[in-house]
Amino acid sequence: MSELFGKDMSQHVMKNNIMKDDFGWEIPYELVPIPSNGIIYHPDSSLYCLESVKIKAMTAREEDILSSPALIKEGSVITHLIKSCVVGADIDPDLMISGDRNALMISIRMTGYGPNYPYKATCVQCKHRGEYSASLDQLGIKRLEIKPIEEGRNEFVYELPVTKKQIKFKFLTEADDKNKKATEKFMSSHTNGKVENKITSFLENSIVEIEGIRDKNKIKHFVMHMPAFDSKALRKFINKNEPGIDMSQKFECIECDHVNETKLPVNSEFFWPST
Numbered sequence: 001m002s003e004l005f006g007k008d009m010s011q012h013v014m015k016n017n018i019m020k021d022d023f024g025w026e027i028p029y030e031l032v033p034i035p036s037n038g039i040i041y042h043p044d045s046s047l048y049c050l051e052s053v054k055i056k057a058m059t060a061r062e063e064d065i066l067s068s069p070a071l072i073k074e075g076s077v078i079t080h081l082i083k084s085c086v087v088g089a090d091i092d093p094d095l096m097i098s099g100d101r102n103a104l105m106i107s108i109r110m111t112g113y114g115p116n117y118p119y120k121a122t123c124v125q126c127k128h129r130g131e132y133s134a135s136l137d138q139l140g141i142k143r144l145e146i147k148p149i150e151e152g153r154n155e156f157v158y159e160l161p162v163t164k165k166q167i168k169f170k171f172l173t174e175a176d177d178k179n180k181k182a183t184e185k186f187m188s189s190h191t192n193g194k195v196e197n198k199i200t201s202f203l204e205n206s207i208v209e210i211e212g213i214r215d216k217n218k219i220k221h222f223v224m225h226m227p228a229f230d231s232k233a234l235r236k237f238i239n240k241n242e243p244g245i246d247m248s249q250k251f252e253c254i255e256c257d258h259v260n261e262t263k264l265p266v267n268s269e270f271f272w273p274s275t
Helices: 017-023 060-066 069-074 077-085 098-113 174-189 198-206 216-225 228-241
Strands: 029-033 052-056 116-122 129-135 140-142 156-159 166-169 207-210 244-246 248-252 259-263
Touching: 029 098, 052 098, 060 077, 060 098, 069 077, 077 098, 098 174, 098 244, 129 248, 156 228, 166 228, 174 198, 198 207, 198 216, 198 228, 207 216
Parallel strands: none
Antiparallel strands: 029 052, 116 129, 140 244, 156 166, 166 207, 248 259
16 A cells, blocks of 8 residues: 655646746646556546646635535535546546545645644543544555456456355446435435435445346335345445555543544534634
């Protein structure tokens, strides 16, 4: 596993005549490695076999995007932010799998506010909640190590351990994730919040075929009745092999010195480290 961004980050610059000629400042840009190397995207996609993406540093214009009430309400802030910062490539961030999208998001954040990321976490030993700090430029890249059924297709094969059924699954894109959240919200609203279907919703959106059957209703039925051992094994396999950024972080509790491991939270404070 390699570091996401080393200390020798590219200092190339974009041409911006007014900023350069009148103010003596050039907006920096960087090349961001894409964890999947683009091999899971359709050959007609601009993402196909794309190993890196050039981004420009965040400016006040991007802060306007981050603080836009309209974009916040419709949940498209990050999509517009990525589009605003990507240089020289016409990509749709909603069609990127989460890990590739996160790689861009983390890099963009670093160009704006640096690698230091303060976060809060709770110790599992003494339950104390404290403030800690992580270096985003030290996060590791999880490269795609399993092969898709063919290059240019986001489909992978896995045999369930109990039922022995061969399934094909995909890594979820942002568009898939929005559909997943919509079904979760629908379930919650129709059960007064008493029932959540995050596990079945994830599986329904991830599985594309079971023993040659691609009918979504039949896949949904199978998911609802599949053995729990199969469900857990598949989710573990997907999480282990999904390319992206390793957000795991160890911290020593400031109260009892217990060493904890957590996933770095990516919330509103991720792009607004201070006010």
